Amino acid sequence: MSLAEAVTRGLAPDGGLYMPERIPVLPQNFFDTIREKSLHEIAFVVAQAFVEDEVPEVDLRKLVAETLNFEIPLKVLEARLQPGSPEALLPKTSNISVLELFHGPTMAFKDVGARFMARMLSAVRKGSTSELTVLVATSGDTGSAVASGFFNVPGIKVVILYPSKRVSDLQEKQLTTMGSNITALEVEGSFDDCQHMVKEAFQDAETRAAKELTSANSINIARLIPQMFYYFWAYAQLSQTKKELVVSVPSGNFGNLTAGLMAKRMGLPVAHFVASTNVNNVVPEYLQSGLFETRPSVQTISNAMDVGNPSNFARMLDLYGGDVREMHKDVLGLSFTDEETKAAVHEVYTTLNYMLDPHGAVGYLGLRTYLEHAKDHADQIQGVFLETAHPAKFQDVVEKTLGTKVEIPTQLQVYLERKKEAKLISKNFNDLKQFLLA
Numbered sequence: 532m533s534l535a536e537a538v539t540r541g542l543a544p545d546g547g548l549y550m551p552e553r554i555p556v557l558p559q560n561f562f563d564t565i566r567e568k569s570l571h572e573i574a575f576v577v578a579q580a581f582v583e584d585e586v587p588e589v590d591l592r593k594l595v596a597e598t599l600n601f602e603i604p605l606k607v608l609e610a611r612l613q614p615g616s617p618e619a620l621l622p623k624t625s626n627i628s629v630l631e632l633f634h635g636p637t638m639a640f641k642d643v644g645a646r647f648m649a650r651m652l653s654a655v656r657k658g659s660t661s662e663l664t665v666l667v668a669t670s671g672d673t674g675s676a677v678a679s680g681f682f683n684v685p686g687i688k689v690v691i692l693y694p695s696k697r698v699s700d701l702q703e704k705q706l707t708t709m710g711s712n713i714t715a716l717e718v719e720g721s722f723d724d725c726q727h728m729v730k731e732a733f734q735d736a737e738t739r740a741a742k743e744l745t746s747a748n749s750i751n752i753a754r755l756i757p758q759m760f761y762y763f764w765a766y767a768q769l770s771q772t773k774k775e776l777v778v779s780v781p782s783g784n785f786g787n788l789t790a791g792l793m794a795k796r797m798g799l800p801v802a803h804f805v806a807s808t809n810v811n812n813v814v815p816e817y818l819q820s821g822l823f824e825t826r827p828s829v830q831t832i833s834n835a836m837d838v839g840n841p842s843n844f845a846r847m848l849d850l851y852g853g854d855v856r857e858m859h860k861d862v863l864g865l866s867f868t869d870e871e872t873k874a875a876v877h878e879v880y881t882t883l884n885y886m887l888d889p890h891g892a893v894g895y896l897g898l899r900t901y902l903e904h905a906k907d908h909a910d911q912i913q914g915v916f917l918e919t920a921h922p923a924k925f926q927d928v929v930e931k932t933l934g935t936k937v938e939i940p941t942q943l944q945v946y947l948e949r950k951k952e953a954k955l956i957s958k959n960f961n962d963l964k965q966f967l968l969a
C-alpha cells in the first residue's frame with residue numbers, strides 16, 4: 532500500500548496499524564555531518580526516507596518547514612549554585628538535558644504530529660476535488676493540536692468531539708474558537724463515549740457512503756514519522772560529546788517512544804530508551820514479566836498519559852518480533868506515582884532552576900533513575916528527557932506543587948479571550964450522524 536493510502540485510511544481494514552514494510556537505514560555520512568545541519572534539513576532527510584517520491588522534493592521541504600515553524604531547543608540543566616559557595620567558581624555541566632517539544636501553537640508536543648499529518652494529507656490529495664472529513668475524539672490535548680494543525684488546510688474539514696465539562700477552560704477554548712474548517716461538538720458524555728461515537732461513524736455504512744472519513748488519532752502513521760525528527764535533532768546537538776545517549780520518553784499511547792525506536796532502527800546511535808509512565812504502567816510491566824495485560828486507565832496528574840491499553844504497543848512488538856528480551860535490550864520501563872511526580876517538579880525547580888510540567892517530570896524521573904542504576908559509569912552517559920508540554924498547560928498542579936505563580940504565555944492567553952463556539956449533542960450516535968449528513 533502507498534503511504535498516501537495509509538495516511539488517508541488511518542487504520543487498516545482489519546483494525547491493525549500500518550507499519551512501513553522496511554525501515555530505511557540512513558548513510559553514515561548523514562550522521563558524520565549532522566552537527567552542521569539545520570532542524571529543517573534533518574527533518575527533510577528523515578521524512579524523505581519514508582515518503583520517497585510520493586511527494587515531490589520541493590513540496591516535502593515546504594511541508595517540513597511549515598510543520599516545524601517553531602523551535603525545539605535542547606537545554607542542559609545546570610545545578611543552581613549558592614552564591615559565594617566554592618563550587619560557584621566551577622559550574623558543573625550536568626549530564627541531563629531536556630528537549631523542549633512544546634513550542635508549537637498549542638504548547639504540547641502533539642503539534643508536531645498534527646501539523647505534519649494535516650499537510651501530508653493535503654499533499655497526497657492534491658488535485659482531488661472531494662472533501663475529506665477528519666473525525667477526532669479528544670480528552671483535551673489531541674483535539675487542540677489537531678484543530679490548530681488542520682486550521683485552513685484546503686479540502687479538509689475537521690470535526691472534534693469532546694466530553695462536556697471534562698476538559699479544562701483553556702483546552703475548551705483551544706478546541707472551540709478556531710472557526711473556519713474546524714467544528715467542535717460538545718458531547719454530553721465521557722471521553723470514552725466520544726471515542727465510541729467516532730468508531731460508530733466509521734462502521735456506519737450510510738455515513739461512510741456519504742462522507743469520506745479519516746481519523747487523526749495517534750494511530751495514523753503520518754503522526755509517527757515527524758516524531759522521529761527531533762530524536763535526530765537532539766543527537767545532532769550532542770554528538771560531539773561522544774558519550775552514550777540515553778533518552779527518557781514520558782509515555783501514554785507510546786507513539787512518541789515508538790518513533791524513537793524507529794529512529795534507532797534508522798541508525799541513530801541511542802544506547803537506551805527509558806519508557807517512563809505514571810501508574811498506568813502496562814508497558815513497564817510487560818518489559819518486566821513478558822506479559823501484556825491491559826486494564827482500565829487510572830486518573831493521574833499527568834493525564835495525557837492515562838492509557839490502559841496503549842495502541843502503539845502493537846508497533847513496538849512488531850519492531851522486536853514479539854520478543855520481550857530483544858525489546859528489553861533497547862528499552863527500560865519505569866513507572867512513577869503522582870507523589871513522586873510532584874516531588875520531581877519540586878526538586879527540579881529548586882535544584883536545577885527549571886519548571887517542569889507533570890509529564891516532563893515523569894520523563895525526568897525515568898532518566899534520573901536510569902542514571903542511578905548506572906552509577907559506576909554515569910559520567911559516560913549523556914541523558915535527555917523529553918518535555919512534552921509547557922507547565923502552564925497544567926497550571927493548577929504546578930502552582931500547588933511549587934507554591935509559585937505560573938505565567939500563562941501570551942500564545943495561550945489569546946485563546947482565553949476568544950468566544951466559545953460548539954454544538955452540544957447527546958452521546959447518541961444518531962446526533963453525530965445527523966450532523967455529519969446535514
Ligand SMILES: *Cc1c(COP(=O)(O)O)cnc(C)c1O
Pocket residue numbers: 639640641672749781782783784785786787788835836890919920
Ligand atoms: C500525548 C501526550 C503524552 C504521551 O505521548 P504518547 O505518544 O501517547 O506516549 C505525553 N505528554 C503529553 C503532554 C501528551 O499530550
